[in-house]
Amino acid sequence: MDKIDLLIIVTVISLFISLFLAFFLLTVKTKYRTSNTLFAVFLIITAVDTSEPLFSLLSDGPSNLGMLRNTLAFLQIPVFYLYVLSVCYSDFKFKLKYIIHLLPFLLANAVLLPRFYTVDLASKINFIIHRQSMIELQFNHVLFHIQIVIYLIAVFRVLKKAKKLYLENYAGANINSYHWLFQFTVVLTVLYLIVVFKNIFKFSDYSYISEWIKIGILVFQLFIVCWYLFKALNNPGLFRNIDSKLKLASDMVSEEKKSDPETISKEQNSAELLKLKKYMMEEKPFLDPSLTIQHISNGIEIPTRELSVLINHQLGQHFYDFVNTYRIENAMAILKDVTKSKVTVLEILYEVGFNSKSSFNTAFKKHTGYTPTEYRKIL
Structure with a gap:
């Protein structure tokens, strides 16, 4: 079995499990529908992001839809951040200000308008052939990595504050839930670091190494998603304890x-x-x-x-x-x-x-x- 076949098989398995879990979360009856919806969206975006090998087989060449699929990765970590907020705070609600989390995604697509989205197929092909020297793609990769760092720091800050608020105001056993949500975020951080490592090779003379790392990422991603869902589904009462209006005693x-x-x-x-x-x-x-x-x-x-x-x-x-x-x-x-x-x-x-x-x-x-x-x- 060659590398391409293995990548396709792993991609299909990853897509099936991610979409199946997303469907379950969207249809299951629960009072925690907002959190479930956000994590389902996270799974769907992740599935779309990892579908690139299949998308390449089905498409005849570069397209606007294909590029849009690539930029959906900019929505992944913001959705996860909102998910963490929703499970930490019992009074979480969608607010108009959360639209700001769309900015990296919109900016990434805006810079691609002049030389990709609005040009003919021949120009699109030329753009992809010379992708290593295209400033738009370089800009988007830098923006993506900056976004990852900022959002992961924000997630860890939310977890740290939520844990302190819980310790200062509650005396139940659910403190353990913050421990394993922290663990999941750490594992997710490791995954993103591997993605960064993969992207370094993607824009080098050793792009084939990037493809092998991609297979490892798909397998690792499946493992952590299934692990987290197993934990969450076996402990449906975890999280959702803190009122966001509470203040720390030190404040x-x-x-x-x-x-x-x-x-x-x-x-x-x-x-x-x-x-x-x-x-x-x-x-x-x-x-x-x-x-x-x-x-x-x-x-x-x-x-x-x-x-x-x-x-x-x-x-x-x-x-x-x-x-x-x-x-x-x-x-x-x-x-x-x-x-x-x-x-x-x-x-x-x-x-x-x-x-x-x-x-x-x-x-x-x-x-x-x-x-x-x-x-x-x-x-």
Whole structure:
């Protein structure tokens, strides 16, 4: 089997899986339709981008449609960025300002108008033959790579902020979802770096190396898409936790210092801390696995903003760790109780407010230095 046949086979498999998954995401009934639609669009654009070997077989020569297909790659990473926003923030909605993400795509096509889109077939053929020296294609490749860098940085910034907001305002187990979305973005970054490497050879005297790398990219791309979809479909409740209007505690502290440095006295902080700790010990709100800072705010009648600053800034803990401390202390008490020696670790983690064994084990070891099983054995 030669290189061309292998490329066609891999392309067909890639197209089938990507389009099948996209069709599933667009038709499945779910309340997360916006996120599913965005990821489906991402898959479709990816499929169109990787269909070049098939498109070349079916076309008689360069065409406007073929060039437009090439430039659709400029929409891929912006759509992924919007997808990340939609899964991180529960109140995500399409806004008119998002049209700005079309600019690289429109610019890439605009520069091709004079010497490709508006000329005859002979001129198009000449343009492709001399593509290595065509300033328009060189410009578009530089623009594409700059776009990748900017958007990947933006995605990592969104994930970093969303994770901080989650830790400061929520105490559920869904923090793990950010970890693997981060992992997926890292893998996607590696894929784009390989694409850059491929493009270097594409415009050199070793263009055949670019074709072999293209086959590797198709296989790698299939793997990461299937891996991500497997994760997402097996964990449909992940993400979609954060209200984008929430502010980080550090930002709120800075705002208060600018407006009124003496807004809250040390005595008031001490009184509120005592009230908070008393509420946690007596009411045990941490037993609720979906506990949020808003719930506690309502319970002790302290504004959410003040409570967030109190926990995250004054205590120096994320709300997530603050709540888990009480859960772990409660779990330790159960593990020490000889009358409950037959209660399993799984039963304990659900009883104290966790809903994930991995998050329970991680929090317990962070707090005690031991896993729950090890801790029970040393008692």
